[in-house]
Amino acid sequence: DTAVSQTPKYLVTQMGNDKSIKCEQNLGHDTMYWYKQDSKKFLKIMFSYNNKELIINETVPNRFSPKSPDKAHLNLHINSLELGDSAVYFCASSQDWRGGLYEQFFGPGTRLTVL
Amino acid sequence: KNEVEQSPQNLTAQEGEFITINCSYSVGISALHWLQQHPGGGIVSLFMLSSGKKKHGRLIATINIQEKHSSLHITASHPRDSAVYICAVRFWIQGGSEKLVFGKGTKLTVNP
Numbered sequence: 001d002t003a004v005s006q007t008p009k010y011l012v013t014q015m016g017n018d019k020s021i022k023c024e025q026n027l028g029h030d031t032m033y034w035y036k037q038d039s040k041k042f043l044k045i046m047f048s049y050n051n052k053e054l055i056i057n058e059t060v061p062n063r064f065s066p067k068s069p070d071k072a073h074l075n076l077h078i079n080s081l082e083l084g085d086s087a088v089y090f091c092a093s094s095q096d097w098r099g100g101l102y103e104q105f106f107g108p109g110t111r112l113t114v115l
Numbered sequence: 116k117n118e119v120e121q122s123p124q125n126l127t128a129q130e131g132e133f134i135t136i137n138c139s140y141s142v143g144i145s146a147l148h149w150l151q152q153h154p155g156g157g158i159v160s161l162f163m164l165s166s167g168k169k170k171h172g173r174l175i176a177t178i179n180i181q182e183k184h185s186s187l188h189i190t191a192s193h194p195r196d197s198a199v200y201i202c203a204v205r206f207w208i209q210g211g212s213e214k215l216v217f218g219k220g221t222k223l224t225v226n227p
Contacts, residue, residue: 041152043201043217056213090158097213104148106158 004107006091012113020077021110023091031097032074035090086114121218128225134189136221138202149187150201192225
Protein backbone atom coordinates (compact mmCIF):
# COMPACT_ATOMS: atom_id res chain seq x y z
CA ASP A 1 0.00 0.00 0.00
CA THR A 2 1.62 3.21 -1.18
CA ALA A 3 1.27 6.04 1.31
CA VAL A 4 1.69 8.93 -1.15
CA SER A 5 1.27 8.15 -4.82
CA GLN A 6 1.74 10.31 -7.88
CA THR A 7 0.74 9.78 -11.47
CA PRO A 8 2.26 9.75 -13.93
CA LYS A 9 5.82 8.91 -12.97
CA TYR A 10 7.17 10.29 -16.23
CA LEU A 11 5.61 12.92 -18.43
CA VAL A 12 7.09 14.07 -21.73
CA THR A 13 5.24 16.77 -23.59
CA GLN A 14 5.59 19.65 -26.02
CA MET A 15 5.88 23.30 -25.15
CA GLY A 16 2.54 25.04 -24.96
CA ASN A 17 0.59 21.98 -23.85
CA ASP A 18 -1.51 21.74 -20.69
CA LYS A 19 -0.87 18.83 -18.35
CA SER A 20 -1.86 17.59 -14.92
CA ILE A 21 -0.07 15.58 -12.27
CA LYS A 22 -2.17 13.77 -9.71
CA CYS A 23 -1.34 13.07 -6.08
CA GLU A 24 -3.16 10.94 -3.57
CA GLN A 25 -2.36 10.05 0.04
CA ASN A 26 -3.98 7.27 2.04
CA LEU A 27 -2.52 8.30 5.40
CA GLY A 28 -5.47 10.36 6.54
CA HIS A 29 -3.29 13.47 6.63
CA ASP A 30 -4.72 16.96 6.57
CA THR A 31 -1.88 18.72 4.79
CA MET A 32 -0.45 18.18 1.32
CA TYR A 33 2.38 19.86 -0.57
CA TRP A 34 3.84 20.24 -4.03
CA TYR A 35 7.58 20.69 -4.49
CA LYS A 36 9.69 21.29 -7.58
CA GLN A 37 13.22 19.92 -7.88
CA ASP A 38 15.17 21.49 -10.71
CA SER A 39 18.06 20.12 -12.72
CA LYS A 40 20.50 21.25 -10.03
CA LYS A 41 18.56 19.13 -7.52
CA PHE A 42 17.38 22.20 -5.62
CA LEU A 43 14.03 21.62 -3.90
CA LYS A 44 11.50 24.43 -3.64
CA ILE A 45 8.04 24.37 -2.19
CA MET A 46 5.31 25.48 -4.54
CA PHE A 47 2.04 25.04 -2.69
CA SER A 48 0.59 23.64 0.47
CA TYR A 49 -3.01 22.82 1.28
CA ASN A 50 -4.53 22.04 4.65
CA ASN A 51 -7.96 20.43 4.53
CA LYS A 52 -8.47 21.67 1.00
CA GLU A 53 -7.47 25.23 1.95
CA LEU A 54 -4.41 26.90 0.46
CA ILE A 55 -1.88 27.78 3.18
CA ILE A 56 1.41 28.22 1.31
CA ASN A 57 1.56 29.75 -2.11
CA GLU A 58 5.09 30.54 -3.14
CA THR A 59 5.86 32.76 -6.05
CA VAL A 60 5.12 30.49 -8.95
CA PRO A 61 3.71 31.46 -12.35
CA ASN A 62 -0.07 31.47 -12.42
CA ARG A 63 0.17 28.83 -15.14
CA PHE A 64 0.46 26.45 -12.18
CA SER A 65 -2.82 25.80 -10.46
CA PRO A 66 -3.23 23.33 -7.63
CA LYS A 67 -6.60 21.72 -7.06
CA SER A 68 -7.65 19.85 -3.96
CA PRO A 69 -11.00 18.07 -4.49
CA ASP A 70 -10.71 16.50 -1.02
CA LYS A 71 -8.04 16.33 1.63
CA ALA A 72 -6.62 13.08 0.24
CA HIS A 73 -5.91 14.56 -3.18
CA LEU A 74 -3.86 17.49 -4.42
CA ASN A 75 -3.49 17.73 -8.17
CA LEU A 76 -1.21 20.09 -10.04
CA HIS A 77 -2.36 21.51 -13.34
CA ILE A 78 0.10 23.33 -15.56
CA ASN A 79 -1.00 25.46 -18.51
CA SER A 80 1.09 26.50 -21.49
CA LEU A 81 4.10 24.44 -20.52
CA GLU A 82 7.53 26.01 -20.98
CA LEU A 83 11.00 24.49 -21.26
CA GLY A 84 11.86 25.79 -17.78
CA ASP A 85 9.06 23.74 -16.28
CA SER A 86 11.12 20.59 -16.86
CA ALA A 87 11.87 19.24 -13.41
CA VAL A 88 10.90 16.54 -10.95
CA TYR A 89 7.73 17.39 -9.05
CA PHE A 90 7.23 15.84 -5.62
CA CYS A 91 4.01 15.63 -3.72
CA ALA A 92 4.09 15.18 0.06
CA SER A 93 1.70 15.01 2.97
CA SER A 94 1.83 15.52 6.72
CA GLN A 95 -0.63 15.04 9.53
CA ASP A 96 -0.85 18.79 10.09
CA TRP A 97 1.27 21.85 9.38
CA ARG A 98 1.06 24.10 12.41
CA GLY A 99 4.40 24.55 14.09
CA GLY A 100 6.18 22.69 11.32
CA LEU A 101 6.94 19.65 13.45
CA TYR A 102 4.99 17.08 11.50
CA GLU A 103 6.88 14.49 9.47
CA GLN A 104 6.35 14.78 5.76
CA PHE A 105 5.85 11.72 3.61
CA PHE A 106 6.95 12.14 0.02
CA GLY A 107 5.62 10.65 -3.16
CA PRO A 108 8.01 9.05 -5.66
CA GLY A 109 8.13 12.12 -7.88
CA THR A 110 7.00 12.90 -11.41
CA ARG A 111 9.71 13.69 -13.93
CA LEU A 112 8.33 16.26 -16.35
CA THR A 113 10.22 16.89 -19.58
CA VAL A 114 9.08 19.70 -21.83
CA LEU A 115 10.42 19.53 -25.39
CA LYS B 116 22.05 34.45 -0.91
CA ASN B 117 19.97 31.49 0.17
CA GLU B 118 18.45 31.76 3.59
CA VAL B 119 19.65 28.21 4.29
CA GLU B 120 23.29 27.27 3.77
CA GLN B 121 24.59 23.73 3.96
CA SER B 122 28.16 22.55 4.17
CA PRO B 123 29.94 20.76 2.77
CA GLN B 124 28.36 20.50 -0.67
CA ASN B 125 30.05 17.17 -1.29
CA LEU B 126 31.48 14.73 1.20
CA THR B 127 33.33 11.48 0.61
CA ALA B 128 34.05 9.18 3.52
CA GLN B 129 35.30 5.70 4.23
CA GLU B 130 32.99 3.16 5.75
CA GLY B 131 32.96 3.48 9.52
CA GLU B 132 33.80 7.17 9.65
CA PHE B 133 31.85 9.69 11.69
CA ILE B 134 30.07 12.17 9.41
CA THR B 135 28.91 15.69 10.16
CA ILE B 136 26.78 17.81 7.85
CA ASN B 137 26.05 21.40 8.78
CA CYS B 138 23.12 23.71 8.17
CA SER B 139 23.01 27.42 8.96
CA TYR B 140 20.06 29.72 8.53
CA SER B 141 19.59 33.43 8.78
CA VAL B 142 16.19 33.98 10.41
CA GLY B 143 14.25 32.74 13.42
CA ILE B 144 12.51 29.48 12.68
CA SER B 145 9.59 27.41 13.89
CA ALA B 146 11.11 24.10 12.81
CA LEU B 147 14.00 22.53 10.95
CA HIS B 148 13.82 19.36 8.90
CA TRP B 149 16.51 16.99 7.71
CA LEU B 150 15.65 14.98 4.61
CA GLN B 151 17.47 12.20 2.80
CA GLN B 152 17.24 11.77 -0.95
CA HIS B 153 18.37 8.40 -2.20
CA PRO B 154 20.28 8.00 -5.49
CA GLY B 155 17.03 6.69 -7.02
CA GLY B 156 15.35 9.99 -6.20
CA GLY B 157 13.09 9.02 -3.32
CA ILE B 158 12.90 11.46 -0.41
CA VAL B 159 12.58 10.43 3.22
CA SER B 160 12.09 12.67 6.21
CA LEU B 161 14.76 11.95 8.84
CA PHE B 162 14.17 14.49 11.59
CA MET B 163 12.11 17.48 12.53
CA LEU B 164 13.34 19.57 15.41
CA SER B 165 12.90 22.95 16.97
CA SER B 166 15.35 22.58 19.85
CA GLY B 167 17.91 20.26 21.37
CA LYS B 168 18.84 16.93 19.91
CA LYS B 169 17.19 13.89 18.37
CA LYS B 170 18.61 10.44 17.74
CA HIS B 171 17.42 7.67 15.47
CA GLY B 172 19.69 4.68 15.13
CA ARG B 173 23.06 5.89 13.86
CA LEU B 174 21.70 9.34 13.01
CA ILE B 175 21.78 12.29 15.38
CA ALA B 176 20.45 15.76 14.70
CA THR B 177 21.17 18.79 16.85
CA ILE B 178 20.03 22.36 16.68
CA ASN B 179 21.32 25.52 18.34
CA ILE B 180 18.61 28.14 18.10
CA GLN B 181 20.81 31.01 19.33
CA GLU B 182 23.49 30.28 16.76
CA LYS B 183 20.93 29.44 14.04
CA HIS B 184 22.76 26.24 13.26
CA SER B 185 21.94 22.56 12.98
CA SER B 186 24.11 19.51 12.45
CA LEU B 187 23.34 16.04 11.21
CA HIS B 188 25.73 13.36 12.40
CA ILE B 189 26.08 9.81 11.14
CA THR B 190 28.01 7.40 13.31
CA ALA B 191 29.72 4.30 11.87
CA SER B 192 28.87 5.34 8.31
CA HIS B 193 27.97 2.70 5.76
CA PRO B 194 27.83 2.73 1.95
CA ARG B 195 24.03 2.59 2.17
CA ASP B 196 24.15 6.03 3.81
CA SER B 197 25.27 7.44 0.46
CA ALA B 198 22.61 9.97 -0.47
CA VAL B 199 21.91 13.68 -0.62
CA TYR B 200 21.02 15.16 2.76
CA ILE B 201 18.84 18.24 2.67
CA CYS B 202 18.16 20.74 5.42
CA ALA B 203 14.89 22.69 5.31
CA VAL B 204 13.75 25.43 7.64
CA ARG B 205 10.24 26.61 8.28
CA PHE B 206 9.58 30.11 9.52
CA TRP B 207 6.67 32.43 9.96
CA ILE B 208 6.26 35.43 7.73
CA GLN B 209 4.09 38.50 7.96
CA GLY B 210 0.40 37.76 7.75
CA GLY B 211 0.65 34.53 9.70
CA SER B 212 1.65 32.27 6.84
CA GLU B 213 4.75 30.12 6.65
CA LYS B 214 7.73 29.88 4.43
CA LEU B 215 9.69 26.69 3.86
CA VAL B 216 13.20 27.10 2.49
CA PHE B 217 15.55 24.30 1.51
CA GLY B 218 19.32 24.11 1.53
CA LYS B 219 21.04 22.96 -1.63
CA GLY B 220 21.88 19.59 -0.16
CA THR B 221 25.03 17.74 0.79
CA LYS B 222 25.96 14.80 -1.39
CA LEU B 223 27.47 12.09 0.78
CA THR B 224 29.38 9.16 -0.69
CA VAL B 225 30.54 6.45 1.68
CA ASN B 226 33.08 4.07 0.17
CA PRO B 227 33.48 0.51 1.38
